[in-house]
Amino acid sequence: MRRQDTREISWLARRGRLHASVSRYRCPPCRHECRPLLDLLGVEPGRISGALARLLALLATVAPYPLAARLAWLLLGVTISPMGVWRVTQRLGEAVAHHSEALSRYHADSRSTGAPTQAAPSAVVLGVDGCSLGMQVRSTRRRRKDGETLPPLPPIEEGRFREVKTGVLLLPSERVETSPGRRAVVRRFLVTCLGDADAIFAGLYAQLRELGWVGAHTVVVIVGDGAEWIWNRATMFVRRCEILDFWRALEHAWESAQLRYGEGSAQADRWVHEIAEDLRAGKVQDVIARLKRVRPKTPELRESPQALIRYYSENAGRMRHDEYLRLGYGIGSGAVESAHKQIVHARFRQAGMRWSEAGARRLLALRLLLLNENWALLDRLRMVSLA
Numbered sequence: 001m002r003r004q005d006t007r008e009i010s011w012l013a014r015r016g017r018l019h020a021s022v023s024r025y026r027c028p029p030c031r032h033e034c035r036p037l038l039d040l041l042g043v044e045p046g047r048i049s050g051a052l053a054r055l056l057a058l059l060a061t062v063a064p065y066p067l068a069a070r071l072a073w074l075l076l077g078v079t080i081s082p083m084g085v086w087r088v089t090q091r092l093g094e095a096v097a098h099h100s101e102a103l104s105r106y107h108a109d110s111r112s113t114g115a116p117t118q119a120a121p122s123a124v125v126l127g128v129d130g131c132s133l134g135m136q137v138r139s140t141r142r143r144r145k146d147g148e149t150l151p152p153l154p155p156i157e158e159g160r161f162r163e164v165k166t167g168v169l170l171l172p173s174e175r176v177e178t179s180p181g182r183r184a185v186v187r188r189f190l191v192t193c194l195g196d197a198d199a200i201f202a203g204l205y206a207q208l209r210e211l212g213w214v215g216a217h218t219v220v221v222i223v224g225d226g227a228e229w230i231w232n233r234a235t236m237f238v239r240r241c242e243i244l245d246f247w248r249a250l251e252h253a254w255e256s257a258q259l260r261y262g263e264g265s266a267q268a269d270r271w272v273h274e275i276a277e278d279l280r281a282g283k284v285q286d287v288i289a290r291l292k293r294v295r296p297k298t299p300e301l302r303e304s305p306q307a308l309i310r311y312y313s314e315n316a317g318r319m320r321h322d323e324y325l326r327l328g329y330g331i332g333s334g335a336v337e338s339a340h341k342q343i344v345h346a347r348f349r350q351a352g353m354r355w356s357e358a359g360a361r362r363l364l365a366l367r368l369l370l371l372n373e374n375w376a377l378l379d380r381l382r383m384v385s386l387a
Helices: 034-041 050-062 065-076 082-108 195-211 228-234 246-261 264-282 282-292 297-312 322-327 334-348 357-371 373-378
Strands: 002-013 018-027 124-133 159-171 173-179 184-185 191-194 219-224 241-246
Touching: 002 050, 002 357, 018 034, 018 241, 050 065, 050 082, 050 357, 065 082, 082 195, 082 246, 082 357, 082 373, 124 195, 159 195, 159 334, 191 334, 191 357, 195 219, 195 282, 219 228, 228 241, 241 264, 241 322, 246 264, 264 282, 264 322, 282 297, 334 357, 334 373, 357 373
Parallel strands: 124 219, 219 241
Antiparallel strands: 002 018, 124 159, 159 191, 173 184
């Protein structure tokens, strides 16, 4: 390469706008150009530097963009608009999303190599569930022209939502009892995506291989709420144990009890309590037999126990809760429900929030880095230029 010229370059850093003389090199045959100093510093001409960008993205990951801009002034002494914070967050979020998707594609290839599995655990628990996220009415951003006033947005139509699917990975051996009857996990790893069931399981499998948690003798314990998309994709794990969420099974019993005995009745409480005790003891067949002996008087009351019988019969092989408790697997999806609150509810479901698909996807990727204690990954990723 030959030195082409030297120009004065500036960029915005945490300490203010910095200037440097940067040489530009060019290869005459291929006409490729580069500025090694900027590559070494990890900055771009006229834009916010990597270090400051990461701090701004961190603020936007935990707070709405206007509040993040205010916090940037209070904590960092940097004056920036909410739109400036948004641009930085979108570029870094796209880089993280690209990295996560590439990692999933890599581990989906049979020729890929994961972390060593010599110390792979005997069992790993995988919890999966979904929650809704409000989406924007328009697919593109509106832009003002010549200071015109934008008309109000049309009302949000019912059903204008997307499902955010979340998965949690943890080890049964790392559950600790914090108080009588209450357990917590020492560590966990989260995976999330916007709406694609195949993508969430591809991400979970990639994370398992990155951790070295899936060996030849590892049993993957899948805890779900009974949704078919979970059980259909659980077959990707040869050695697996499928568990129906105990509390979701009781929800169905409560619905039937309230219809039969009336909402809030003591008789409904006793009936559901008896079912709960039997299910916890692994006596699902006894529960089914007792439900078959029920003789409701009306067609509506007759359909309720029949639906409950079908639900328990279809999932009977996933309801050996006494055995699961003995093995330390757990019988509830509390870990993934907690993950929903931390990933989605705390940042994405505040008052009036509606998201574009790209914006939600990028911010989900950043929030996942933060909650997985992997924020340092941004030091190794180059910011993506968005059109």
